[in-house]
Every structure is written in structure tokens, then in C-alpha cells.
Amino acid sequence: MLLAPFASSLKRGSALKKLASCILVAVLCVMFAPTFNFKQVKVGASNFIPNDGSTSSLPGFSDEFNSSTLDPRWTVIDPGGGV
Amino acid sequence: MPGYLTISTTSPPDRDLYSVINFWAPRVMQNITGNFTIDTKLVGAFNASIQSGGILVWQDQNNFLRLERACRDGYQEILFIGTINGVFSVLWSSPETSNPGMIIKVSNINTIYLMLTRIGMTYSGYYSTNGLDWDFLANITMETPYSLMGGLYLVNRGPPEFSSTASAVSFDYFRISPAKVLPATIIVPDIYPTIQAAINAASAGDTIYVRNGTYYENVVVNKTISLIGENKNTTVVDRNIGIVLHEKHPMR
Numbered sequence: 001m002l003l004a005p006f007a008s009s010l011k012r013g014s015a016l017k018k019l020a021s022c023i024l025v026a027v028l029c030v031m032f033a034p035t036f037n038f039k040q041v042k043v044g045a046s047n048f049i050p051n052d053g054s055t056s057s058l059p060g061f062s063d064e065f066n067s068s069t070l071d072p073r074w075t076v077i078d079p080g081g082g083v
Numbered sequence: 084m085p086g087y088l089t090i091s092t093t094s095p096p097d098r099d100l101y102s103v104i105n106f107w108a109p110r111v112m113q114n115i116t117g118n119f120t121i122d123t124k125l126v127g128a129f130n131a132s133i134q135s136g137g138i139l140v141w142q143d144q145n146n147f148l149r150l151e152r153a154c155r156d157g158y159q160e161i162l163f164i165g166t167i168n169g170v171f172s173v174l175w176s177s178p179e180t181s182n183p184g185m186i187i188k189v190s191n192i193n194t195i196y197l198m199l200t201r202i203g204m205t206y207s208g209y210y211s212t213n214g215l216d217w218d219f220l221a222n223i224t225m226e227t228p229y230s231l232m233g234g235l236y237l238v239n240r241g242p243p244e245f246s247s248t249a250s251a252v253s254f255d256y257f258r259i260s261p262a263k264v265l266p267a268t269i270i271v272p273d274i275y276p277t278i279q280a281a282i283n284a285a286s287a288g289d290t291i292y293v294r295n296g297t298y299y300e301n302v303v304v305n306k307t308i309s310l311i312g313e314n315k316n317t318t319v320v321d322r323n324i325g326i327v328l329h330e331k332h333p334m335r
Contacts, residue, residue, distance in 0.1 A: 073114070076109075077110045079107045
């Protein structure tokens with residue numbers, strides 16, 4: 001019985017450590033998450049390059065390729081390879 | 084500010100999305116759900132076989148569709164192709180022999196527009212030279228889930244079958260919008276070589292525009308369409324039966 005509060009405290013401490021670890025991992029993941037900067041994306045032997053060119057869009061269309069950062073909806077797939 | 088996305092490959096490329104053999108084409112994809120319309124503006128032409136770029140709808144390696152501008156054997160063309168249940172199939176192409184008008188049309192321009200729609204399990208391909216007037220190419224039924232991937236790609240084959248050169252394609256925009264049924268104009272012989280082939284591919288409400296020439300075929304109209312000749316004196320259907328018009332399907 002005397003050990004019970006101590007054990008509970010130990011559990012809380014362990015839980016706090018786990019929580020802290022999780023937060024640290026999450027922060028690190030955010031810091032090192034691959035940011036697809038379209039102006040620099042080069043995967044395998046391919047380039048994905050947006051340009052602020054003079055080509056025109058149709059009236060009323062938003063143009064997402066003038067952004068320097070790839071919208072998170074996009075996934076770049078470049079298996080490379082070749083025979 | 085307008086911009087565009089360029090996808091390029093260096094040599095040796097050998098990047099394709101072909102049947103179940105080669106999936107090394109670079110591409111950008113995103114999730115799409117339900118019915119949709121994808122359209123894009125593609126800038127630039129290709130100069131070697133087999134190079135192409137366009138709209139990709141992707142379920143898995145056994146089920147995907149490509150609507151693209153391509154170069155094959157030195158000429159420019161539009162292709163609507165796919166792999167369905169692991170089997171490669173050409174849904175629509177502009178071969179040099181049967182569609183010379185299309186070849187000329189595509190060869191002379193640097194910019195084309197592509198549109199691919201999904202309504203249920205039916206996928207439809209369109210192309211345009213100005214982004215406003217769309218020519219219908221083909222329908223295809225493909226059993227696909229509610230959610231799949233759609234995007235843009237570049238194909239660039241290399242040795243040993245094809246020449247090895249770098250390639251690039253630029254897309255001015257990529258737009259996903261609610262599915263819509265376009266009142267399509269199907270041009271004979273640009274899109275389909277015969278009037279009957281165009282009628283078979285048409286949906287109710289479409290217009291079939293027949294260029295000057297003599298067409299040696301029997302024509303059966305079994306749906307509500309507009310069939311218009313370029314010139315009443317020089318657009319001729321030459322066959323014993325001529326045009327058969329089914330009741331309940333008025334024709335303009």
C-alpha cells in the first residue's frame with residue numbers, strides 16, 4: 001500500500017517522458033519534412049520546375065504553378081529507373 | 084501572375100507508363116474523389132518518338148488512363164490510351180493515314196488543351212486548340228473506386244527501341260472541377276474517319292460536322308444528334324442506302 005502512490009508517480013513520470021518524446025519527434029518530423037519547392041525539385045533524372053512565365057491562363061482560372069512551394073495536395077512520383 | 088509547370092527528363096530516359104511493363108514516367112499526382120473534370124493547357128511540342136505528356140488518371144498499374152499530346156514516328160498527334168485490367172488499349176488516336184486533318188492541325192500549333200471527365204464509370208476525353216471549343220474523342224468504361232489519383236506526366240522512351248534525347252513538357256494550369264457533359268462537336272474525318280464511326284461515338288446532343296468530301300458508307304442515325312455537312316454541294320454520302328434516320332431521333 002505504501003508503494004502505491006510512488007508507483008503511480010512513476011507511471012505519471014513515464015507518461016510525461018513519453019509525451020515529451022512524442023512532442024520532440026513531432027517537432028523534428030515537421031522540421032525535416034520534405035518540402036517540395038517546385039523551383040528545386042529534382043527527383044531521379046527528372047525536374048519539376050515552375051516558372052513565372054508569360055504564358056497566359058484562361059480568364060478566371062487560378063494558376064497554381066506560379067507558387068514556389070508545392071501545394072501539399074500534390075505528390076511527386078519519379079521512379080527513375082530505365083533499362 | 085501566370086506560370087507553368089515544366090517536367091523534364093535527361094538522357095537516357097526510357098520513362099513510360101505502358102501496360103504492365105514500364106512505370107518510370109515522372110508525374111505529379113493528387114487524390115480525386117467522385118465525378119470530376121480535369122483540364123490542362125499543354126505548351127510545346129515533342130520532337131522524338133515516343134515522347135508525350137498530358138493528363139493521367141490512375142487507379143493502379145493495371146488500371147489507368149492517359150490523354151496526351153504525343154510524337155510518334157516524327158509526327159504530332161493526340162492520344163487517348165489506357166491500361167484496363169492489365170490490358171493496354173488505344174481508345175482514340177490520330178493515326179497519320181486515317182486522320183490527316185488532325186495531324187496537320189496539331190502539327191501547326193504549339194499549344195493544345197486537354198480535358199478528361201469522369202461520370203460514374205464512364206471517362207470521356209476531349210481536346211481543344213483554344214480552350215473554348217472542345218472536340219470529343221472517345222468514351223471508355225473503367226471500373227474504378229470512388230477515390231483515385233489524377234495528375235500530369237511526361238513520357239520519354241529511350242534505347243534500345245527509341246532515340247535517346249532529353250525531353251520536357253510545360254503545363255500552364257491543372258484544374259479539377261465538377262463533372263460536366265460537354266455538347267461535343269465531332270469532326271469527320273479529323274476525329275473519326277467515317278460518319279458512322281462518329282455517330283457511334285457520339286452522345287445525344289452532340290454535333291457531327293462532316294468536312295467536304297465523298298463518303299462511301301451507309302449511315303444509320305440512331306440517336307438525337309446534329310449532323311452538319313461543310314457544304315451541301317461538296318459533302319456527299321455515296322451509297323445506295325444513304326442515310327437511314329430512325330424515328331424518335333430527330334436530326335438537324
